[in-house]
Amino acid sequence: MKYETVIGLEVHVELAAKSKLFCSCTTKFGGEPNTHCCPVCTGMPGTLPVFNRKVLEYAVKAGLALNCDITRDFRFDRKNYFYPDLPKAYQVSQLYAPVAVNGHTEIKGADGNAKVIHIHEMHMEEDAGKIIHSPDGKTAFLDYNRCGVPLLEIVTEPDFRNAEEVNAFLYRLRSVFKYLGISDCRMEEGSMRADVNLSVRPEGCEELGTRTEMKNINSFRAIERAIAYESARQIKIVENGGRILQETLRWDNVAGYSFSMRSKEEAKDYRYFPEPDLPAFHLTREEIRLCRAAIPEFADEKAERLMQEISLSADDARVITEYRNLAELFEDTVKLCNAPGEVRFWFTGGLLSYINETGTDPEDITLLPENFAKFAGLVLNKTLTRESGKKVFRAMLESDGDFDIRGFIKENGLETLDDEDLIITTVKKIIEENPKPYDQYRNGETKVYGFFAGKVMKELKGRADPSSVNRMLKNILENES
Numbered sequence: 030m031k032y033e034t035v036i037g038l039e040v041h042v043e044l045a046a047k048s049k050l051f052c053s054c055t056t057k058f059g060g061e062p063n064t065h066c067c068p069v070c071t072g073m074p075g076t077l078p079v080f081n082r083k084v085l086e087y088a089v090k091a092g093l094a095l096n097c098d099i100t101r102d103f104r105f106d107r108k109n110y111f112y113p114d115l116p117k118a119y120q121v122s123q124l125y126a127p128v129a130v131n132g133h134t135e136i137k138g139a140d141g142n143a144k145v146i147h148i149h150e151m152h153m154e155e156d157a158g159k160i161i162h163s164p165d166g167k168t169a170f171l172d173y174n175r176c177g178v179p180l181l182e183i184v185t186e187p188d189f190r191n192a193e194e195v196n197a198f199l200y201r202l203r204s205v206f207k208y209l210g211i212s213d214c215r216m217e218e219g220s221m222r223a224d225v226n227l228s229v230r231p232e233g234c235e236e237l238g239t240r241t242e243m244k245n246i247n248s249f250r251a252i253e254r255a256i257a258y259e260s261a262r263q264i265k266i267v268e269n270g271g272r273i274l275q276e277t278l279r280w281d282n283v284a285g286y287s288f289s290m291r292s293k294e295e296a297k298d299y300r301y302f303p304e305p306d307l308p309a310f311h312l313t314r315e316e317i318r319l320c321r322a323a324i325p326e327f328a329d330e331k332a333e334r335l336m337q338e339i340s341l342s343a344d345d346a347r348v349i350t351e352y353r354n355l356a357e358l359f360e361d362t363v364k365l366c367n368a369p370g371e372v373r374f375w376f377t378g379g380l381l382s383y384i385n386e387t388g389t390d391p392e393d394i395t396l397l398p399e400n401f402a403k404f405a406g407l408v409l410n411k412t413l414t415r416e417s418g419k420k421v422f423r424a425m426l427e428s429d430g431d432f433d434i435r436g437f438i439k440e441n442g443l444e445t446l447d448d449e450d451l452i453i454t455t456v457k458k459i460i461e462e463n464p465k466p467y468d469q470y471r472n473g474e475t476k477v478y479g480f481f482a483g484k485v486m487k488e489l490k491g492r493a494d495p496s497s498v499n500r501m502l503k504n505i506l507e508n509e510s
């Protein structure tokens with residue numbers, strides 16, 4: 030019998046608000062243990078939470094971006110459970126009136142076709158701290174810096190059928206949230222982590238099987254492995270006539286298997302009740318309108334449009350639109366100089382290689398579209414060759430945005446040579462120095478042409494216009510003896 034895997038996700042994303050959900054402590058990652066906390070986020074008696082409305086703005090934007098209905102009258106609920114890294118022994122979350130519900134977004138499925146993933150709800154909640162175990166395993170240390178950091182939990186419907194779809198959705202989520210500027214979604218720092226709910230059923234069967242939940246998986250690769258492992262484990266049990274237990278599992282990515290943490294709890298186990306220390310909140314139409322107005326065109330849609338408007342290849346469109354600031358730099362530059370081909374050349378070959386080589390954070394790129402456009406224009410009108418352009422482009426990237434292109438070209442003697450006599454003399458000199466390849470060329474071995482062209486360009490330090498060099502080199506090679 031063939032089985033189908035059914036997967037739903039609960040994704041936790043740390044929101045990039047500067048202060049915590051209910052106090053003014055910083056949300057900065059890391060820091061000396063227990064230096065980013067106060068009586069409020071450690072739940073001391075007599076303290077009261079104050080809601081950070083920046084978090085609300087981020088949550089509403091996220092909800093709108095994923096086509097959710099925004100709950101205008103929402104509140105928080107108290108979820109009771111004890112954990113050593115949760116000193117209050119309860120988490121403030123949203124159960125009865127989450128901030129956004131009934132959304133959807135589109136991904137590309139494994140077969141390349143579009144697939145709609147439905148969002149059940151999104152709710153705001155606070156994060157817990159961290160337990161750090163000593164290497165000998167005898168002592169546990171508690172760091173409360175992360176207590177109260179604002180989280181957005183995105184709960185999907187069980188719409189996924191394989192790991193590719195899950196990862197496509199997580200990439201989409203990451204891209205959308207980064208474009209919105211509401212989270213950096215760094216899986217390796219835990220600012221985005223996914224719980225995977227998985228069940229199996231015979232293909233064609235409508236009813237859902239019993240599901241297990243794998244907690245806090247924090248890399249795309251780990252998600253793939255965990256899904257493959259858990260799906261195979263469940264199918265084996267069902268095929269042998271066994272029953273799947275509803276339980277919570279922890280995926281061990283090093284060992285490559287999951288193990289049981291506890292039998293799965295239900296909402297009622299947490300004794301949720303409306304949070305008594307916080308009032309009910311109301312969102313005005315105007316607040317929602319302002320959030321909607323700030324929603325940008327996202328990477329996937331931008332890439333699709335650029336492919337149509339200026340015939341970018343799918344690969345180029347994808348890398349150009351990955352970061353919002355760089356995508357805007359690209360588009361603004363093209364608008365200014367109307368030379369998409371030249372801009373693309375320097376964007377992928379110059380800018381992106383510079384980022385890779387130097388490990389620069391793409392968000393720190395200060396190149397101005399005005400300078401980029403002026404530069405592309407100088408290459409197009411042959412004031413600069415592409416060869417000497419490389420030096421100029423690099424210097425432009427290394428400057429802090431304020432860069433005098435013409436001054437730099439002058440200072441470094443990089444203008445294109447338009448001295449025909451010098452090119453001719455150089456061609457003749459190179460031929461004279463290399464009689465053997467010259468004979469080969471004259472005897473029909475035209476592949477040595479590249480050798481001469483390279484030598485001439487090098488001798489002229491990359492400053493000669495390649496088309497002039499080609500014209501004169503061909504002429505001399507073929508007509509003079």
Ligand SMILES: [Zn+2]
Pocket residue numbers: 049052053054065066067068069070071177
């Ligand atoms: Zn605090």
